[in-house]
Amino acid sequence: MEQRAQNLEEDMRARLARLTEELERGQEMLRALESQQRQLGETLLRISGARQILLELLGEEESSAQSDVVALNGGASEVRGVEVGATTDRE
Numbered sequence: 001m002e003q004r005a006q007n008l009e010e011d012m013r014a015r016l017a018r019l020t021e022e023l024e025r026g027q028e029m030l031r032a033l034e035s036q037q038r039q040l041g042e043t044l045l046r047i048s049g050a051r052q053i054l055l056e057l058l059g060e061e062e063s064s065a066q067s068d069v070v071a072l073n074g075g076a077s078e079v080r081g082v083e084v085g086a087t088t089d090r091e
Contacts, residue, residue: 055061
């Protein structure tokens with residue numbers, strides 16, 4: 001009976017180690033994706049700003065319904081219906 005309990009504990013510790021590794025890999029992937037999301041959001045905002053300047057220089061205006069950047073709010077933006085939110089760095 002003691003051997004069975006020992007085997008069970010070893011199995012649980014091995015599973016715990018695998019889950020810990022999987023969690024760390026997942027957290028690393030999430031940090032990388034959040035960084036990519038932040039960079040893409042910044043790029044879209046720069047593109048939108050440059051586009052707006054060119055429209056103004058050309059004397060053209062867009063209605064707010066047609067604007068690429070629909071809303072800017074606290075570091076988050078919505079670009080053509082796709083939300084690009086600011087994330088906190090966990091690095």
